[in-house]
Each structure stands twice: as C-alpha cells, then as structure tokens.
Amino acid sequence: MSDVYQRSLELHRAHRGKISVESRVPIETREDLALAYTPGVAEPCRAIEADPAEAYRLTSKGNMVAVVTDGSAVLGLGDIGPLAALPVMEGKCCLFKHFAQVDAVPLCVDERDPDRFVDAVAKVSVSFGGINLEDIAAPRCFEIERKLQERLDIPVFHDDQHGTAVVVAAALMNALELLGRPLEDCRVVMNGIGAAGSSIAEMLIHLGCRDLVLCDRYGVMDRDDPRLSDRQRELAGLTNPRRVKGGLAEALSGAQVFIGVSKGGILTREMVSSMAKDPIVFAMANPVPEIFPEEALSAGAFVVATGRSDFPNQVNNCLGFPGIFKGALSVRAREINMEMKLAAARAIRDVIASEVERDRVIPDALDPRVVPAVARAVAEAAVRTGVARTIG
Known part of the structure; x- marks a missing residue:
C-alpha cells in the first residue's frame, strides 16, 4: 500500500492535478473568436434569456455536474477539510469523464453550517445539470441533500x-x-x-x-x-x-x-x-x-x-x-x-x-x-x- 501512496503522490506532482478544461470549438481565426465570444455570443445569451430551457441546447449545462464537498468525511481519512479533499474531487471528475463522457467540476466549499452550505451551492447551481455531493459527514449530509433537492430542479445525489x-x-x-x-x-x-x-x-x-x-x-x-x-x-x-x-x-x-x-x-x-x-x-x-x-x-x-x-x-x-x-x-x-x-x-x-x-x-x-x-x-x-x- 505504501508503494501505491508514493506513486500516486508522484503522479499528482507530475501533472499538477488530474483535470483540465478544453474547448469544444476552434479559436484559430478572428471569425472563430467572433462566433465563440464577442460579438456573436450575445445571440445565445438573448435566446436563453427568452427561454431558459435553451441553456441545455446552447451551453454545456446539460452535461455538466458539480462534485461538491466540505471535506468532512473523506474516504478513509475523515475530516481533512475542503482543500485537502480536492484531489479526491478531481479524481471523481476524472471518473465521470472516463466512464460516462460527463463533464464535472470540483467544488470544495469551506462551510460547515448546513444552511449556508446549501445556499452557496444553490447559488452556483445554475451552471450545472446535476449536483454530486461527496464526502460530507452524517448526519449533516442528509439535511444538505434534502434541502438542496427541495430548492433545485436538477438532480442532487449524495x-x-x-x-x-x-x-x-x-x-x-x-x-x-x-x-x-x-x-x-x-x-x-x-x-x-x-x-x-x-x-x-x-x-x-x-x-x-x-x-x-x-x-x-x-x-x-x-x-x-x-x-x-x-x-x-x-x-x-x-x-x-x-x-x-x-x-x-x-x-x-x-x-x-x-x-x-x-x-x-x-x-x-x-x-x-x-x-x-x-x-x-x-x-x-x-x-x-x-x-x-x-x-x-x-x-x-x-x-x-x-x-x-x-x-x-x-x-x-x-x-x-x-x-x-x-x-x-x-x-x-x-x-x-x-x-x-x-x-x-x-x-x-x-x-x-x-x-x-x-x-x-x-x-x-x-x-x-x-x-x-x-x-x-x-x-x-x-x-x-x-x-x-x-x-x-
């Protein structure tokens, strides 16, 4: 086991983490830039303002999951805090992409009060099609999941x-x-x-x-x-x-x-x-x-x-x-x-x-x-x- 731990540490150091963001569209010419960003991007914005469901057709929202933790119950490590939990959340994002071609972003939230935690996640949830709660200690995790699902119209899954x-x-x-x-x-x-x-x-x-x-x-x-x-x-x-x-x-x-x-x-x-x-x-x-x-x-x-x-x-x-x-x-x-x-x-x-x-x-x-x-x-x-x- 110690060999696995050491090799994993070396892998993380070599790559400086496990995830990155890649563009789905080319940004090689001025026309590319005009279509992907300004001024062309104004039109999809207007379309979403008129019909919020268009966000699923015009953005990555429909295939994007937030992997959310407070770091209070990580693997077999226990309460190590949100920053130390980041490698695990990155790993979860890798698995989403590798196994299901679902994009995922780690969100490590430095908040232990359930209501404030829920409020923080709810406020950023507009960017995502689903919320994967991870490594949050019981019984707080039950309250957080319930309250988030009550507030949001996207899946919340611990x-x-x-x-x-x-x-x-x-x-x-x-x-x-x-x-x-x-x-x-x-x-x-x-x-x-x-x-x-x-x-x-x-x-x-x-x-x-x-x-x-x-x-x-x-x-x-x-x-x-x-x-x-x-x-x-x-x-x-x-x-x-x-x-x-x-x-x-x-x-x-x-x-x-x-x-x-x-x-x-x-x-x-x-x-x-x-x-x-x-x-x-x-x-x-x-x-x-x-x-x-x-x-x-x-x-x-x-x-x-x-x-x-x-x-x-x-x-x-x-x-x-x-x-x-x-x-x-x-x-x-x-x-x-x-x-x-x-x-x-x-x-x-x-x-x-x-x-x-x-x-x-x-x-x-x-x-x-x-x-x-x-x-x-x-x-x-x-x-x-x-x-x-x-x-x-």
Whole structure:
C-alpha cells in the first residue's frame, strides 16, 4: 500500500492535478473568436434569456455536474477539510469523464453550517445539470441533500449514500440468485448506519427485505436510544421485527447476510461461523475490511465482497454514479428518485446475470457494458416516474 501512496503522490506532482478544461470549438481565426465570444455570443445569451430551457441546447449545462464537498468525511481519512479533499474531487471528475463522457467540476466549499452550505451551492447551481455531493459527514449530509433537492430542479445525489446502496444491492441480488435465496426470506444484519448504511437499509427495504437488523457501535439499534439521529430512529422503527437485542454477535446468529460499512476488524471468524449455512459477507470498510476474505471464507462464508480492488467482488461506486448521472442528464431529470436507483441496481446486476460465480457477483469496475446499461435503465425510470423533462 505504501508503494501505491508514493506513486500516486508522484503522479499528482507530475501533472499538477488530474483535470483540465478544453474547448469544444476552434479559436484559430478572428471569425472563430467572433462566433465563440464577442460579438456573436450575445445571440445565445438573448435566446436563453427568452427561454431558459435553451441553456441545455446552447451551453454545456446539460452535461455538466458539480462534485461538491466540505471535506468532512473523506474516504478513509475523515475530516481533512475542503482543500485537502480536492484531489479526491478531481479524481471523481476524472471518473465521470472516463466512464460516462460527463463533464464535472470540483467544488470544495469551506462551510460547515448546513444552511449556508446549501445556499452557496444553490447559488452556483445554475451552471450545472446535476449536483454530486461527496464526502460530507452524517448526519449533516442528509439535511444538505434534502434541502438542496427541495430548492433545485436538477438532480442532487449524495454518492456516498445512494451510489454505495445501488452497487451493494446489485451485488447482493446476484449473490442471492447464486444461492437460490429470495431476499424476502433472508435475515440480514448491517453494521454501520451512517450515510452509506442508512441508504443501503432503505434500498433493501424497498427490495423486499423483511428481516433486517441494524447495528451501530452501541449494538443493535433501538429507536428509543437518544443517541440516534432522526434518520436512524426512523430506520430503527422499520427494522428488527424479531426484536433482537445485544451486540453484533447476537444479531448475526443464524443470519444469512452480513453487510458492513463500519470499521475494520470488527467481524470475527466465530461470528461468521454462527451465521446460517453458506452466508454472504459484504465487508466494505476501507482500507481494512470488517473481516478479510480468507478469514470469512475459512469460517464458512459462501460469497465475500469488499471495497478493495485487490480482492474479488469489489463493491465500487464507479459502477453506479457515472451511468446514473448520464441517464438522468439525458432526459433532463429533476431528481434521482428511488425508482431510478432501483433500476440502476437491477441494470448492474443484469450485466453479468449469466456470468455470476462466487468470486464474481458484481461487474468489474472497468466493464464497458455497465454505464450504457445503467444510463438506459435510469432514463427509462425517470420518464416512467414523471421526473424527466425530455424523453432522451
């Protein structure tokens, strides 16, 4: 790992960052200049003033996403601030362009008050067709996303929440199909109910999970616990139908599925052994998973997934957000709703439906089939649910 870190540092130094701006039109002659800038540019300005929808036809707005952070929950680094978060946001912009041909700009906002943060992003949102929130700590991220979506008529999508949930759902559906187990009949235990965990839980409920137990650092979540956030309290009231009490070990006894978005090393071999026969273990803490794959497999796990690229079954958000935004932008969607997210998860699942194996329940992060399939499914769901302004 230290070698990867050093080579990455050298790459960033050599290129002075990872993104640049290129002109789509030539600026070689005086006529080029007159058409791209003054005086000719006055006419598209007048057209947009008369009809704001013309901005989608006359500017880059319709294919431009802002990648926005306050730097409060960056990767596995935590609260490092907006400036130190800039390399991650640049990287996200690279992925948008490489995988989906969507242009993206990093916006690192030095503001921790949710209302002022929302106001700052809303004021610059006119330039963009969508807002990708990134690496913002819970529970502030929930309030920011909700308030921004209420103010704006373009998609606002917190990828740490929803992108993770989409990819986890896709992988889990394939893993369960491999075992011939309906999700409705499974006991599922999740550890870590922050941004990602809460959205995974919500998506599993929409997919039909009826026996879901949520755990945090204090054990099985209790809706009466005053330490819970409003969203956690709501989810606690919708889950744990068997009223399991205790810690993670008690919750896992007899369970078919473990999903971890929490802390490295908290899942033991004994806990995996206590689960039902051939359990599914998604240990996605980074860089150290809740349990390493070889330990989980030796304890009886049938399918193991992590967030790491050096093990099979990497749950990687780049399978989700590029196609999700590409599809939403293609129909000028006003938002990205649950039906669009479910459509994205099913599309990712279906890409390898005929190729599923124990160490291949999710497509490779570089699989070129993923983005077109996800974009198409998301666009169709947007039209179907009435949030699209065009039909693509």
